[in-house]
Amino acid sequence: MRHPATQAAWCAPLALAALFVGAHAHAQEGCRDLLGAEQMAARCLELKQAGQCDRALAACQEAQARCEALPRFARQLAAVQSDCDTPDTEAPDALAQGQRCDATRACATGLLCASRRCVAHPQAGQKVKALRESARALASLSPCDARELLELACGVAHQASLSDAAQSMRQDLHAARAACRAYNGVACGDPDLPRSRDGAELVSVPAGVFFRGSDKAGLERGLETCRETYTAPAECELSWFRREGPRKEVFVSAFYIDKHEVTNTLYDRCVKAGACQPTRYDTCSLFQKSSGQWKVGGQPHPDVLKPNHPAVCVTWADASAYCAWAGKRLPTEAEWEKAARGSKDAREFPWGDRWSGLNLNWGERSGFGTVDRYVTTSPVGHYPQNVSPYGAMDMSGNAWEWTSDYHSDTYYAASPLRDPVNTQVSTHRVLRGGSWSFAGNGARVAYRYFAEPNNRDDAVGFRCVLDAP
Numbered sequence: 383m384r385h386p387a388t389q390a391a392w393c394a395p396l397a398l399a400a401l402f403v404g405a406h407a408h409a410q411e412g413c414r415d416l417l418g419a420e421q422m423a424a425r426c427l428e429l430k431q432a433g434q435c436d437r438a439l440a441a442c443q444e445a446q447a448r449c450e451a452l453p454r455f456a457r458q459l460a461a462v463q464s465d466c467d468t469p470d471t472e473a474p475d476a477l478a479q480g481q482r483c484d485a486t487r488a489c490a491t492g493l494l495c496a497s498r499r500c501v502a503h504p505q506a507g508q509k510v511k512a513l514r515e516s517a518r519a520l521a522s523l524s525p526c527d528a529r530e531l532l533e534l535a536c537g538v539a540h541q542a543s544l545s546d547a548a549q550s551m552r553q554d555l556h557a558a559r560a561a562c563r564a565y566n567g568v569a570c571g572d573p574d575l576p577r578s579r580d581g582a583e584l585v586s587v588p589a590g591v592f593f594r595g596s597d598k599a600g601l602e603r604g605l606e607t608c609r610e611t612y613t614a615p616a617e618c619e620l621s622w623f624r625r626e627g628p629r630k631e632v633f634v635s636a637f638y639i640d641k642h643e644v645t646n647t648l649y650d651r652c653v654k655a656g657a658c659q660p661t662r663y664d665t666c667s668l669f670q671k672s673s674g675q676w677k678v679g680g681q682p683h684p685d686v687l688k689p690n691h692p693a694v695c696v697t698w699a700d701a702s703a704y705c706a707w708a709g710k711r712l713p714t715e716a717e718w719e720k721a722a723r724g725s726k727d728a729r730e731f732p733w734g735d736r737w738s739g740l741n742l743n744w745g746e747r748s749g750f751g752t753v754d755r756y757v758t759t760s761p762v763g764h765y766p767q768n769v770s771p772y773g774a775m776d777m778s779g780n781a782w783e784w785t786s787d788y789h790s791d792t793y794y795a796a797s798p799l800r801d802p803v804n805t806q807v808s809t810h811r812v813l814r815g816g817s818w819s820f821a822g823n824g825a826r827v828a829y830r831y832f833a834e835p836n837n838r839d840d841a842v843g844f845r846c847v848l849d850a851p
């Protein structure tokens with residue numbers, strides 16, 4: 383939780399972080415023992431290579447049980463299970479039940495070669511059950527991994543003629559495929575929405591005016607939220623909010639905005655395509671589990687690296703490059719605020735006027751992870767209440783979001799009232815929306831924060847917009 387009163391704190395965050403020591407027990411939701419899981423996974427691999435399938439499977443199962451949150455353990459288990467059951471995976475075509483098999487002609491998944499015939503594997507039912515349970519555990523965290531496991535389970539059930547099990551999984555598989563598609567950003571729902579080049583789902587923000595900024599009462603409410611949610615309430619100052627004024631009706635042309643913050647999965651695609659710089663964690667200000675402090679470089683918190691979590695530790699130029707690759711651009715500060723707030727009222731938060739620490743991933747006063755259950759970033763779109771009137775998710779909390787504007791405390795006083803964007807060069811770019819490490823006042827849709835464009839921080843990410851035709 384860092385605050386504008388201490389801009390230098392970007393690199394040396396506040397002493398209050400000390401209050402969060404002890405909060406890291408929540409670090410890996412569903413991951414009881416990451417270190418133990420890693421050790422068992424390595425052991426599983428060794429045993430597998432030594433040809434000791436049963437012991438390898440037991441080790442892999444143990445690894446998965448110790449850390450259900452990370453898909454790679456479930457994947458490794460599924461792969462070892464599959465390999466152990468069909469040792470001749472080199473065989474060009476897996477054989478179906480009843481077909482003749484031998485050392486070079488292997489049976490399909492879920493079958494076993496016995497007396498030179500493929501027969502149903504006696505443990506096929508158990509395997510289906512285990513895969514299904516793993517898929518269930520992954521459903522919300524990593525829907526595409528869940529789909530993969532379910533497909534595997536369906537394959538096993540089908541091959542082993544477990545027709546009841548196969549039948550009962552049809553619905554699950556259908557739902558998992560839909561969830562995976564949605565997760566990958568394939569537009570579903572509104573057929574009129576354009577698809578962006580990166581596949582990210584967009585929401586539409588029509589042309590028109592909205593209330594930008596805060597009036598005097600709004601500034602007071604900002605101060606109040608600060609006092610309610612900041613770890614050091616006595617430090618809250620009205621001056622942190624004055625830059626939100628004066629409130630004005632501002633016209634913004636139609637545009638589309640990413641429904642979610644850009645995820646690590648999407649950002650990695652851009653890196654692989656050669657259009658984005660790899661994320662530099664070595665120069666990023668990172669929350670350290672061990673000390674509860676931020677440090678430049680070091681080990682990112684494991685959640686920060688998860689595929690469906692927001693891409694953070696990106697500079698303003700990184701974010702801009704990504705949006706350009708995706709045929710989009712960074713939102714202007716005004717576009718961002720309108721997308722978060724809607725045009726009907728001057729609400730304080732995307733969901734309405736009332737603060738609720740349960741609606742978003744933010745830096746809880748009593749320690750990270752105590753209310754929102756995430757120490758650092760959370761999966762995008764994880765909080766169903768955290769939705770703006772236009773359907774954009776996580777406009778409050780999770781990651782701060784870069785916008786295209788240069789920051790100026792006094793910009794609102796003199797800015798144009800039609801499609802404003804501050805292009806007057808200054809030392810900082812505008813950030814919006816608060817983050818997993820910030821107090822509730824940062825999550826107010828009118829709150830204006832800023833950072834040097836080259837800054838990398840594990841609480842700063844972005845999303846892009848597309849101009850309406």
Ligand SMILES: [Ca+2]
Pocket residue numbers: 643776777778779780781782783815816
């Ligand atoms: Ca956000």
